[in-house]
Amino acid sequence: MRLILSILSMFVILSNVFSQQSIADQVKSVQDDPRVKAAFDHIDKDRDAILREWIAITEINAPSKQEQERAKYIEGLLRKHKLEIRYDSAGNLIATRKGTDGGPVTVFDAHMDTVFQPGLKIKATVRDGRVYAPGIGDDTRNIEALLATIRALDAAKIKTKGDLVFVFTTDEEAGMTGAKQYTKDNKGKVDYYIALDGGYEGFTYAGIGINWYRHHFIGPGGHTRSRTPPYSATLPLARAIARIYELKVPTNPSSNLNIGMLGGSEVVNAKASDAWFTVDLRSTNNDVIADLEKKIALILDEEAKRAGVTVKTDVISASPAAVLPGNRESNLVKIAEAVHRAMGFDPPIGNAGSNNSSAALLQGITSISTGAGPCSDSHALTENCEIEPLYRGIKKILLLEVALAGLDQ
Ligand SMILES: [Zn+2]
Numbered sequence: 001m002r003l004i005l006s007i008l009s010m011f012v013i014l015s016n017v018f019s020q021q022s023i024a025d026q027v028k029s030v031q032d033d034p035r036v037k038a039a040f041d042h043i044d045k046d047r048d049a050i051l052r053e054w055i056a057i058t059e060i061n062a063p064s065k066q067e068q069e070r071a072k073y074i075e076g077l078l079r080k081h082k083l084e085i086r087y088d089s090a091g092n093l094i095a096t097r098k099g100t101d102g103g104p105v106t107v108f109d110a111h112m113d114t115v116f117q118p119g120l121k122i123k124a125t126v127r128d129g130r131v132y133a134p135g136i137g138d139d140t141r142n143i144e145a146l147l148a149t150i151r152a153l154d155a156a157k158i159k160t161k162g163d164l165v166f167v168f169t170t171d172e173e174a175g176m177t178g179a180k181q182y183t184k185d186n187k188g189k190v191d192y193y194i195a196l197d198g199g200y201e202g203f204t205y206a207g208i209g210i211n212w213y214r215h216h217f218i219g220p221g222g223h224t225r226s227r228t229p230p231y232s233a234t235l236p237l238a239r240a241i242a243r244i245y246e247l248k249v250p251t252n253p254s255s256n257l258n259i260g261m262l263g264g265s266e267v268v269n270a271k272a273s274d275a276w277f278t279v280d281l282r283s284t285n286n287d288v289i290a291d292l293e294k295k296i297a298l299i300l301d302e303e304a305k306r307a308g309v310t311v312k313t314d315v316i317s318a319s320p321a322a323v324l325p326g327n328r329e330s331n332l333v334k335i336a337e338a339v340h341r342a343m344g345f346d347p348p349i350g351n352a353g354s355n356n357s358s359a360a361l362l363q364g365i366t367s368i369s370t371g372a373g374p375c376s377d378s379h380a381l382t383e384n385c386e387i388e389p390l391y392r393g394i395k396k397i398l399l400l401e402v403a404l405a406g407l408d409q
Pocket of ligand 1: 111138139172197198355
């Protein structure tokens with residue numbers, strides 16, 4: 001029995017190796033196809049136009065829920081191509097490049113919204129091989145990548161078997177409502193969902209759960225010279241923080257805990273009547289979050305009692321981990337892995353992301369997240385991207401599009 005089992009498991013391992021091998025071969029043959037080569041050449045020839053268009057879109061600020069002006073501009077660019085174009089009830093701009101024979105419906109998402117305040121005047125500057133502008137990276141680089149691939153696919157007369165659906169989503173930064181609406185409306189009609197957000201060298205296949213809390217210790221306060229106990233509410237806060245950092249936070253499943261903000265009295269000579277701190281709790285496993293949440297609540301209770309104060313917790317935000325069973329072994333992940341390797345990105349598989357991919361995974365849609373270029377200072381006015389690698393990133397996205405939707409013969 002043992003022998004049979006080990007032969008069987010050997011067979012499973014070997015057949016996985018073979019299937020991974022054949023997917024790598026398939027991706028390689030797509031990459032070597034003259035039409036795909038022509039599309040890559042087009043991207044090289046299109047470089048200056050890509051940079052100009054990327055900047056033009058970035059300079060239309062699009063705060064969450066105020067994406068209309070940017071959407072109209074992108075729609076104008078899409079209208080130059082043979083695409084079915086529509087908006088849905090969440091304001092997502094959707095462009096479908098029809099496939100020829102019912103291959104996998106492959107959705108690429110890039111979000112239109114930015115975190116910057118309405119009315120902010122954005123003017124990009126280029127220096128030392130980088131382009132600087134708020135929102136240039138998150139997520140305009142990926143909007144531009146999709147537009148550049150559409151142009152290159154058309155120029156090279158590439159037809160895919162399955163539909164390629166380009167979804168320019170709204171409101172990613174403020175709660176993913178655009179992607180949530182799209183994935184809810186299209187559940188069962190989508191085979192692969194690729195959220196382009198951040199990213200360059202690798203991809204992720206799970207969404208990390210993120211809970212933010214603000215914990216308060218509430219006491220009587222008073223002057224420095226007032227009789228104690230009760231103490232300043234900063235005392236249980238300090239004790240609690242020290243104990244929370246003693247908690248074991250697992251690395252597998254990938255999890256994090258951070259206490260980033262705290263506050264107490266407004267003045268030096270008063271005991272704090274409200275001492276508070278934040279907790280940022282993350283894990284790819286919701287049970288880990290629930291377990292740590294319980295342990296933290298217990299510490300807070302004990303320290304509040306010990307200092308004779310009360311405790312109050314506000315949940316600032318909570319979004320659950322999105323892990324789809326079997327996603328790691330899915331065709332999407334295998335093809336994405338092969339595409340990244342074929343483009344020279346190795347090893348390509350990252351941990352977990354936090355973006356529109358989670359909306360798809362929570363609807364049971366096979367999904368990954370990746371992106372088209374390296375950028376820094378996302379969500380800051382100093383945001384910037386390297387220019388040169390974007391062209392390679394765009395080629396990677398194009399290869400991913402064709403390898404997933406299938407090259408029509
Ligand atoms: Zn983003």
